[in-house]
Amino acid sequence: MKPSSSLLLIDFLKVFAAVLIIAHHLSNYGQIAQDAMLVLPNTMSFLFEYGRYAVQIFLVLAGYLAAQSLSRFATIAFSSKTLLRVVINRYLRLVAPFIAALILTMACAWLARFWVADEFVGETETLGQFVAHLFFIQGILGLESISAGAWYVAIDWQLYSVLAILLISFSAYQVVIWILAIVAVASLLFFNRSSAYEAYFIYFIGSYSLGVLAYLAKNYPDLRVARLAKFALMAIGVLIALSSFQEVWLRNYLAWFVALILLIWGNTPYPVINSAKQSLRAKLLKGMQWGSQRSYCAFLIHFAFILLANTIYIALGWHAYESGSIAIALMIGVLICSTVAANYLYRWIELPAMRLKI
DSSP states (O other): OOTTTOOOHHHHHHHHHHHHHHHHHHTTSSSHHHHHHHOOOOHHHHHHHHGHHHHHHHHHHHHHHHHHHHHGGGOOOHHHHHHHHHHHHHHHHHHHHHHHHHHHHHHHHHHHHHTTGGGGSSOOHHHHHHHHHHOOTTTTTOOSSSSTTTTHHHHHHHHHHHHHHHHOOSOOOHHHHHHHHHHHHHHHHTTOOOGGGTTTGGTEEEEOOOOOOOHHHOSSSSSHHHHHHHHHHHHHHHHHHTTTOOOOOOHHHHHHHHHHHHHTTTBBBOOOOOOGGHHHHHHHHHHHHHHHHHHHHHHHHHHHHHHHHHHHHHTTTTTGGTTTHHHHHOOOOOOOHHHHHHHOOOIIIIIIHHOOOO
């Protein structure tokens, strides 16, 4: 088996990060999270504390793949129409499955409010709040997020738009690399340490830029650009290490490590499997590729099922038993339902939405 357009490491990281962030949210929200802690205290505590670092994997991967997509404009003369078209097409690519997931989440939240008296369910959504989500500005306006992953979609579009401006506007990528390196260091060592910037790209562009630099260092055909990108990536790693004398930030180390393994193994293809004895391995690899394609949809939709699981747990009175086993069974159900729903969201919404281009 050798998928023609898939890469092994990238698909693995996408699936791993998606599962980890779902598990992190399961450990955070509702009565099932509290009762599961009774049975698996160490595991749940670990997911609660460290599962959020999956965001760093998403950010570095997003930067790597965005550079792959946008670097094709390096030899094309600058055009404001081209830039606008690229930014709008990215919005269209993100927004269709996002809207569908928001509607399902709002329906589950409406149902949950009958039984679940918990802050994570949130207040009844307003029209203005929903419209703000449609334009990815809910965080900038200081509005409550409808879904746990809504903020990331907004930030992804901001980051992609900024990178598009740089890679399409500048034909000399040496300039882009210097800009990215300076902004990345400022983000990692200053902006990323203040919650005041969480609604803006500057908070996250450090990790994102590491992915961009990893791609340029590995794949850009101009060796001068590739060498400069590699130098910038290594220099940022040194600065991250030096900054640890003041304070250790594990997420910076993780982002740099993910960028490094992408630099080394980012182009690793799927292995060719011909032997019938290796059919199980082939199925696992095929499953990973399948999951990678649906990882964005799973990320979008899983919060709706967390709401639903907590509603079932309380509405049926199971919470009275404080049963960690039931809570964990519901968590497994959330993972299964999120996977199934992500498949349909991908096939019915995301794939057709890919044709929405200008």
